[in-house]
Amino acid sequence: xxxxxxxxxxxxxxxxxxxxxxxxxxxxxxxxxxxxxxxxxxxxxxxxxxxxxxxxxxxxxxxxxxxxxxxxxxxxxxxxxxxxxxxxxxxxxxxxxxxxxxxxxxxxxxxxxxxxxxxxxxxxxxxxxxxxxxxxxxxxxxxxxxxxxxxxxxxxxxxxxxxxxxxxxxxxxxxxxxxxxxxxxxxxxxxxxxxxxxxxxxxxxxxxxxxxxxxxxxxxxxxxxxxxxxxxxxxxxxxxxxxxxxxxxxxxxxxxxxxxxxxxxxxxxxxxxxxxxxxxxxxxx
Amino acid sequence: xxxxxxxxxxxxxxxxxxxxxxxxxxxxxxxxxxxxxxxxxxxxxxxxxxxxxxxxxxxxxxxxxxxxxxxxxxxxxxxxxxxxxxxxxxxxxxxxxxxxxxxxxxxxxxxxxxxxxxxxxxxxxxxxxxxxxxxxxxxxxxxxxxxxxxxxxxxxxxxxxxxxxxxxxxxxxxxxxxxxxxxxxxxxxxxxxxxxxxxxxxxxxxxxxxxxxxxxxxxxxxxxxxxxxxxxxxxxxxxxxxxxxxxxxxxxxxxxxxxxxxx
Amino acid sequence: xxxxxxxxxxxxxxxxxxxxxxxxxxxxxxxxxxxxxxxxxxxxxxxxxxxxxxxxxxxxxxxxxxxxxxxxxxxxxxxxxxxxxxxxxxxxxxxxxxxxxxxxxxxxxxxxxxxxxxxxxxxxxxxxxxxxxxxxxxxxxxxxxxxxxxxxxxxxxxxxxxxxxxxxxxxxxxxxxxxxxxxxxxxxxxxxxxxxxxxxxxxxxxxxxxxxxxxxxxxxxxxxxxxxxxxxxxxxxxxxxxxxxxxxxxxxxxxxxxxxxxxxxxxxxxxxxxxxxxxxxxxxxxxxxxxxxxxxxxxxxxxxxxxxxxxxxxxxxxxxxxxxxxxxxxxxxxxxxxxxxxxxxxxxxxxxxxxx
Numbered sequence: 001x002x003x004x005x006x007x008x009x010x011x012x013x014x015x016x017x018x019x020x021x022x023x024x025x026x027x028x029x030x031x032x033x034x035x036x037x038x039x040x041x042x043x044x045x046x047x048x049x050x051x052x053x054x055x056x057x058x059x060x061x062x063x064x065x066x067x068x069x070x071x072x073x074x075x076x077x078x079x080x081x082x083x084x085x086x087x088x089x090x091x092x093x094x095x096x097x098x099x100x101x102x103x104x105x106x107x108x109x110x111x112x113x114x115x116x117x118x119x120x121x122x123x124x125x126x127x128x129x130x131x132x133x134x135x136x137x138x139x140x141x142x143x144x145x146x147x148x149x150x151x152x153x154x155x156x157x158x159x160x161x162x163x164x165x166x167x168x169x170x171x172x173x174x175x176x177x178x179x180x181x182x183x184x185x186x187x188x189x190x191x192x193x194x195x196x197x198x199x200x201x202x203x204x205x206x207x208x209x210x211x212x213x214x215x216x217x218x219x220x221x222x223x224x225x226x227x228x229x230x231x232x233x234x235x236x237x238x239x240x241x242x243x244x245x246x247x248x249x250x251x252x253x254x255x256x257x258x259x260x261x262x263x264x265x266x267x268x269x270x271x272x273x274x275x276x277x278x279x280x281x282x283x284x285x
Numbered sequence: 286x287x288x289x290x291x292x293x294x295x296x297x298x299x300x301x302x303x304x305x306x307x308x309x310x311x312x313x314x315x316x317x318x319x320x321x322x323x324x325x326x327x328x329x330x331x332x333x334x335x336x337x338x339x340x341x342x343x344x345x346x347x348x349x350x351x352x353x354x355x356x357x358x359x360x361x362x363x364x365x366x367x368x369x370x371x372x373x374x375x376x377x378x379x380x381x382x383x384x385x386x387x388x389x390x391x392x393x394x395x396x397x398x399x400x401x402x403x404x405x406x407x408x409x410x411x412x413x414x415x416x417x418x419x420x421x422x423x424x425x426x427x428x429x430x431x432x433x434x435x436x437x438x439x440x441x442x443x444x445x446x447x448x449x450x451x452x453x454x455x456x457x458x459x460x461x462x463x464x465x466x467x468x469x470x471x472x473x474x475x476x477x478x479x480x481x482x483x484x485x486x487x488x489x490x491x492x493x494x495x496x497x498x499x500x501x502x503x504x505x506x507x508x509x510x511x512x513x514x515x516x517x518x519x520x521x522x523x524x525x526x527x528x529x530x531x532x533x534x535x536x537x538x539x540x541x542x543x544x545x546x547x548x
Numbered sequence: 549x550x551x552x553x554x555x556x557x558x559x560x561x562x563x564x565x566x567x568x569x570x571x572x573x574x575x576x577x578x579x580x581x582x583x584x585x586x587x588x589x590x591x592x593x594x595x596x597x598x599x600x601x602x603x604x605x606x607x608x609x610x611x612x613x614x615x616x617x618x619x620x621x622x623x624x625x626x627x628x629x630x631x632x633x634x635x636x637x638x639x640x641x642x643x644x645x646x647x648x649x650x651x652x653x654x655x656x657x658x659x660x661x662x663x664x665x666x667x668x669x670x671x672x673x674x675x676x677x678x679x680x681x682x683x684x685x686x687x688x689x690x691x692x693x694x695x696x697x698x699x700x701x702x703x704x705x706x707x708x709x710x711x712x713x714x715x716x717x718x719x720x721x722x723x724x725x726x727x728x729x730x731x732x733x734x735x736x737x738x739x740x741x742x743x744x745x746x747x748x749x750x751x752x753x754x755x756x757x758x759x760x761x762x763x764x765x766x767x768x769x770x771x772x773x774x775x776x777x778x779x780x781x782x783x784x785x786x787x788x789x790x791x792x793x794x795x796x797x798x799x800x801x802x803x804x805x806x807x808x809x810x811x812x813x814x815x816x817x818x819x820x821x822x823x824x825x826x827x828x829x830x831x832x833x834x835x836x837x838x839x840x841x842x843x844x845x846x847x848x849x850x851x852x853x854x855x856x857x858x859x860x861x862x863x864x865x866x867x868x869x870x871x872x873x874x875x876x877x878x879x880x881x882x883x884x885x886x887x888x889x890x891x892x893x894x895x896x897x898x899x900x901x902x903x904x
Contacts, residue, residue, distance in 0.1 A: 006607065007377050008376045008377065008378055009380075011376060011378075012372040012384075015369060015371060016369040016372045016384055016388075018365040018368070019369035019428065019432065020369075020387070022365050022421070022424050022425075023387060023391065023425065023428065023429075026391065026421045026422060027394070027425045030402030030403050030405065030425075031399075031402050033405050034401065087301055091301055091302075094294075094298045109305070110305060113308075115526075116309055116529070117488065117522075118488065119506045119507050119510055120525065120526070121308050123308075123510050123518050123522060124307070124308025124309055124311055124522075126323065126514060127308070127311045127312060127323055128307055128311055130323060130514070132322065132323065133323070133325050134311060137325060164304065164308065224395070225398065227397045228489060228507065231511070232507070232510055242397045245397055245398070245401055250492070255404075259405065262397070262398045262401050262402070266394075443636070443638065445634045445636060446639070448603075449632065449699075450651065451604075451605070451624075451626050452603055452605070452626075452628070452631070452632040453631075453655055453699065453700075454626045454627075454629070454656055454703065455651070455655050456624075456626050457626075459626075464640060468641070
């Protein structure tokens, strides 16, 4: 049926003006300022001067350090996303199939890391993975090692921590995707003689691919911009784009360079978004 | 599936749950450690770190700041976000989709970038390390959720009931007060709770806009974990987790009760 | 319980959404006090838009709405005193049944004691006494429907509007509610406009039926008139089942199908084309040799009636017989029969009668 409400642009503008102002002040203005800052000249000692220069961008594209940083970020994000997918898919499938009064509780447990601060979870992983942590003391108790294995302050710790922090998003995306799947399709495949495995491979998996792509995109984006986990579990030894922005902004106080790296991160974001959009359309067909 | 397969799958799922929950559970356990450093399992047990926690000046100050900040942020979010959500969900006007896209745009930005951008803009405006600055920063990442949740709650209201109230003689103001407002309340409560938790837990953006005089609890916590590894953080984390869980339960209860009233 | 009833006049009513044809166009309709009129038509014909314009929920682009001579057109919804039952009932989910019914009275500033009495009376009218403190969600579809009806009637409206109120009920309940609504409407003598796409519902309930097609009034008349003397082929097809045959007038002015003359009441200028329409129950089947020759192509037994499909040279029709009438029992698929009908029951429309 046709939408028969009268158009009320005046009232709508009045009602949404405060929100528009808030978002302009807390988002639009800072982002524009960030773009402007990235082309300001740098002075020694963090002194700011208005001007125009492409120096930061030249540095970004010529210094191999930044290429390595970008590559490390992409690699770390891809690994963590893949791990989250490998862990999240079985959980989502299990929860989707579960018919039990505990279902709500199990769904909540699967996504409960969302409710716990990233700092707390990183600390939890230090308790587990640290030199005197749970795993090392178990291994030592079993006589398998005599010196602790390094599990934090390196890529292993960051990957594990990132995977766990991405997991709730992955599980939720997959659950939402599977939830849209018609259960009758699986039953139809079974009545046509497909084994449970073949039913999964031929019906469930292909139909859940859009959710896989969507969940992976969300996780990848979150991973690229993750800061707390790499910083705390990497112990300053795992260098990524996000940690470098923090370093330049708050330690080195080179704001134009920090801004330029941030702009590069945004560019990377857009590329991933566009690529994922293409992929999603392809998968959906 | 064969019985063995089913059992193996069950065990696999259980292990994955262990992976998800282990850090949280171990934080809880080690908060009762009596050791000087984190080692698991601890050599001695006790509540000495809880005692130390409540004597810690920085955490106490951070807690007060975070509580105040989150309360202000939620209040302003509702004041600013609910009318916008109402406009988006209930009014017809050109550019409605664009408005929703704009108001939820901050979610698209990595918080590390947003934090840096805020630092750059707040510094010259003298907003860095002030309450107004922190409030603006936290609103940027909580307002999108408030708008989206309240707009969704409003647009899923049972159709025609506002029209029905009007045909029964209710003026537009009365329709809003008697019908729309009570029915959107669960959405508003849920949005407030989420905004509160997000603001209270926010660390990345805050790292850029706090200062020595004004710092939030998550920032204090972050700095502490960065510097030292003793079980005091576990004690604090346990307190925070319990607070979060009780907040969620309270909201669940109240929203649940309102659902029961509403549906 | 009493209810007012007014005389409703729609004059040149029009609703234009700015895209495509107007949803409602040049609609003139007069409904007498106490009359029950059904607005009948397929989805998109403008019947719901018309109803919402009467209620004040949609602003007409042109035209006027008069109730007892009062011009309602510019009056806001909440001052119109019109009771409306919505398709999905639109009960307030956060209020009890009693609060739902009391809402309209509260809006009118009726005293609390009177509200209590009138709510009780209204709930008794729809046989829901004892359900006062229930929530709408705890009621069945039929009960929700009755609460919606009580809520609309308790304000003693000048006019009752029903927007497909039965479409969300299952078949058996629908028939039950049909009777109940008609009975209450008669008892209260309230002027009622009922929107439906179900022709059987309209035929069974209404004093008069307004058939709408693409925003226009196609025909207004009693159920018998609309069914037996449809004004256009569209009305004939929409109300009840009907056979349509393409015919052309021969040199003698009689209409012919495939060269054979067919029974109709009138003569046409030679060469004109026309559509001949006959209700299935008027089709006679007889020994071959009389009237049109055809062959039985299918026999479908549907309980009360049996449908016999026959096809001849350039035409095919369906005949219908009550199963109590045993004349069809001798028939078999493939058998030759003569097809005919009484000339008085044939409806003849010039070609393009539907085109505007």
